[in-house]
Amino acid sequence: MIRFIARHRHIINTVIIIIIIILFVYFAIKTKDIKAGTYNNKTYSGIAFGTAIKKTVFAEEDSVCDEIDDNIDKLLKSVDDELSYRLEDSELAIFNRSYAAGGIYSLSPDIMRYLQEEMEVYKETKGAFCPCILPLAKLWGIEDGSKEVPDKSAIDEVIKHIDADNIVITDEGLTLNDGSMAIDFGAVGKGIAADKVIEELSKSQAKGAVVSVGGTIATYGSKGADSMWHIGIQDPRAEDGQVFAVLDVKGGNVVSTSGDYEKYFEKDGKRYHHIFDPKTGYPVDNGLISVTIATDNGFLSDALSTACFVMGVDEGLQYAESKGVDAIFVTSDKKVYLTNGLKKRFQIKNKDYIIKKK
Ligand code: ADP
Ligand code: MG
DSSP states (O other): OHHHHHHTHHHHHHHHHHHHHHHHHHHHHHHHHHHHOBOOEEEEEEEETTEEEEEEEEOSSHHHHHHHHHHHHHHHHHHHHHHOSSSTTSHHHHHHHHOOTTOOBOOOHHHHHHHHHHHHHHHHTTTSSOTTOHHHHHHHTGGGTOOSOOOHHHHHHHHTTOOGGGEEEETTEEEESSTTOOOOOTTTHHHHHHHHHHHHHHTSSOSEEEEEETTEEEEEEOSBSOOEEEEEEEOTTSOTTOEEEEEEEETTOEEEEEETTSSEEEETTEEEESOBOTTTSSBOOSSEEEEEEEESOHHHHHHHHHHHHHHOHHHHHHHHHHHTOEEEEEETTOEEEEOTTOGGGEEESSTTSEEEOO
């Protein structure tokens, strides 16, 4: 044996050196991975729901990321087709055009379910959130690019028909007790899509993902060693993509923001935006410029971001607390109000904004 070792000393030395080099390289890569802490990932951009979509998918293989990206695109298209009132031949658009007051209609289970959920938010917010705001939104036409304030008489006429007490849902179906109404999911569509995206991801091989549908961001799993997602909150008074703060959430949470900066026009120095006070028929003018809600239910996060914007800081904060969601309210003088328990997971990046207590 000793003679064997002596004779093959050079070969053995070389083999040992090679093994050491391999082990060294292996551990170097491994340590780097742990430091970087992230799984393999791919980012995709596109358009759906009339807004920008961005997805970053974390999975072992690029091909798995691509497949998940494809599936989410198909899913978003099907949700938009089903729930959008914009498409002429969608179930909702046809219903809005052709229903008769007092008739009983059976719409798809999804539409019935989401309308029922909208009605709950309507009742809880004493009408601040309104599932039948569509005729008013159409009169203003802000989403279609209108830059004119409608006549007060036209607004008053339309808001006579903006009364969700006239929406009745029973086991038999849906009844609207006023012939000049229209229902829609404008304030919750992106949240519903976020819920479906998370469900799809949970059936996939993704380790983690973050998918933004306009101002609604769905998170899933994790991106690696760091178990939290650090979600940038849009600065309501800066360019698109600039954040004023970062909110940490666990995978499975949806972060929705409603603001007066998304769709608006200015006339005579006044800003007119796309979130309306159903009682006055005018864009909400209560000092808020953005509201962000984070919770593990996309529908709720989207509905409540709109609802709390309409309710204002005091009532909105109380409502958010009662629903157990995280909320961030921003006023035009750049004061920031948070629900209890959020402070540790919220960090201001733009020091013009100051956290205040109520
Ligand atoms: P975005 O769609 O820009 O993400 P929101 O989630 O806040 O913003 O939804 C705004 C949309 O909600 C409007 O375009 C309009 O269709 C609808 N909406 C406006 N005001 C109300 C309201 N008081 N209640 C329910 N929906 C509303
Ligand atoms: Mg909303």
